[in-house]
Amino acid sequence: xxxxxxxxxxxxxxxxxxxxxxxxxxxxxxxxxxxxxxxxxxxxxxxxxxxxxxxxxxxxxxxxxxxxxxxxxxxxxxxxxxxxxxxxxxxxxxxxxxxxxxxxxxxxxxxxxxxxxxxxxxxxxxxxxxxxxxxxxxxxxxxxxxxxxxxxxxxxxxxxxxxxxxxxxxxxxxxxxxxxxxxxxxxxxxxxxxxxxxxxxxxxxxxxxxxxxxxxxxxxxxxxxxxxxxxxxxxxxxxxxxxxxxxxxxxxxx
Amino acid sequence: xxxxxxxxxxxxxxxxxxxxxxxxxxxxxxxxxxxxxxxxxxxxxxxxxxxxxxxxxxxxxxxxxxxxxxxxxxxxxxxxxxxxxxxxxxxxxxxxxxxxxxxxxxxxxxxxxxxxxxxxxxxxxxxxxxxxxxxxxxxxxxxxxxxxxxxxxxxxxxxxxxxxxxxxxxxxxxxxxxxxxxxxxxxxxxxxxxxxxxxxxxxxxxxxxxxxxxxxxxxxxxxxxxxxxxxxxxxxxxxxxxxxxxx
Numbered sequence: 001x002x003x004x005x006x007x008x009x010x011x012x013x014x015x016x017x018x019x020x021x022x023x024x025x026x027x028x029x030x031x032x033x034x035x036x037x038x039x040x041x042x043x044x045x046x047x048x049x050x051x052x053x054x055x056x057x058x059x060x061x062x063x064x065x066x067x068x069x070x071x072x073x074x075x076x077x078x079x080x081x082x083x084x085x086x087x088x089x090x091x092x093x094x095x096x097x098x099x100x101x102x103x104x105x106x107x108x109x110x111x112x113x114x115x116x117x118x119x120x121x122x123x124x125x126x127x128x129x130x131x132x133x134x135x136x137x138x139x140x141x142x143x144x145x146x147x148x149x150x151x152x153x154x155x156x157x158x159x160x161x162x163x164x165x166x167x168x169x170x171x172x173x174x175x176x177x178x179x180x181x182x183x184x185x186x187x188x189x190x191x192x193x194x195x196x197x198x199x200x201x202x203x204x205x206x207x208x209x210x211x212x213x214x215x216x217x218x219x220x221x222x223x224x225x226x227x228x229x230x231x232x233x234x235x236x237x238x239x240x241x242x243x244x245x246x247x248x249x250x251x252x253x254x
Numbered sequence: 255x256x257x258x259x260x261x262x263x264x265x266x267x268x269x270x271x272x273x274x275x276x277x278x279x280x281x282x283x284x285x286x287x288x289x290x291x292x293x294x295x296x297x298x299x300x301x302x303x304x305x306x307x308x309x310x311x312x313x314x315x316x317x318x319x320x321x322x323x324x325x326x327x328x329x330x331x332x333x334x335x336x337x338x339x340x341x342x343x344x345x346x347x348x349x350x351x352x353x354x355x356x357x358x359x360x361x362x363x364x365x366x367x368x369x370x371x372x373x374x375x376x377x378x379x380x381x382x383x384x385x386x387x388x389x390x391x392x393x394x395x396x397x398x399x400x401x402x403x404x405x406x407x408x409x410x411x412x413x414x415x416x417x418x419x420x421x422x423x424x425x426x427x428x429x430x431x432x433x434x435x436x437x438x439x440x441x442x443x444x445x446x447x448x449x450x451x452x453x454x455x456x457x458x459x460x461x462x463x464x465x466x467x468x469x470x471x472x473x474x475x476x477x478x479x480x481x482x483x484x485x486x487x488x489x490x491x492x493x494x495x496x497x498x499x500x501x
Binding site (some may be wrong): 002029039040042043045050051052053054055066079080086087088089090091092094099101102103104106107109110113142193196197198199200201202204206213214218 | 391
């Protein structure tokens, strides 16, 4: 890299397509978190494998709605004569259950469409324009333990550099953005696909790679949690590095 | 040195818009349920159009082995003969008392030979048995074995007409719901009278329920009372839930 090229990169500001997709994805993500919590509240139990319901044990149950540890059921009737037969039971008192999935699910999927389509647009332009190569993927010489730990130490001391107004990112910043763009968001989307009966009928391997519907649902939950943690840290870093300036650079750009 | 831009903003935007349009075209010449001017229902219809455009209409839902059969809660209506409920059905109550002996399933609308089928007549059709996963909108799942008559066989027996586009189901507990012909003719779409090797129980929809394996559980309507084939979507009104639930 010669000097003139590097100074040109120093001056680069956030591109309009980056800013636009950033804010569409932010809004979609907030709606997805909100409706995701609503959907989890309806059935606040997590399982592994293909099957999980109120007549089978959960490995995790959250006390986040009145559906938590419900036990209002008709008598259990075994399907077969065997001792360990699976059972059926009729649910009682369903009127008292929490369920806002009518709008919750439709809004979750509507926001997911915006996330998926904007995400695709972002990935394609990011690759073709060289944005990822130039700004997101760490340079080989940056990737040394010494530089990594130095950056980590600075972060723990809350020494965050002021914004440059463009995509001139530190090493930790690049690594976390890579994690979000190439791992966490795609994982949230693909595990989401695995919860669609229509999509898994067309692509059954999705159920195989995650070990079943309920495993995909559980991974979807933990991936979303990691995205939420990212968002909190991201906003914290924005505040520490100069909230007003950062918001200005990411919107009107001055 | 200034690099030549491989992709301009204008090119990117126009490609994106064209791609979106391409996604919607197959949905446009397809009959669509109304969106009631509701942005959520617009999203549901977009999902429907996208699934029909992008996913094979012939793909089969995963089938499991007998040992995968699991416990299964019965939710929603668990007995339409319960007098304490709004959905109480006198007709269902009568059939229940006589062991569904006089129960008949009318198939009406755009069919050459409208008529009614008794349980025994339905059982004379070649049966299909499948072990599939029920995926509830709430988030739970269960695997069961279902036995019944493929809806396609019944529709062909009744002589479904070429201008038919929708197959609509009415239930004893007061629901109305529709399927497009891709779902209605799908090999795993069956009118099930058997579950896990026994007659379908009352909590699970006796005597006959729908099994629609590529959509969310509540689309597999229980306690079926009547089937009506139509050219136009029979509108149950916006009751707050998606009409299409492939997701």
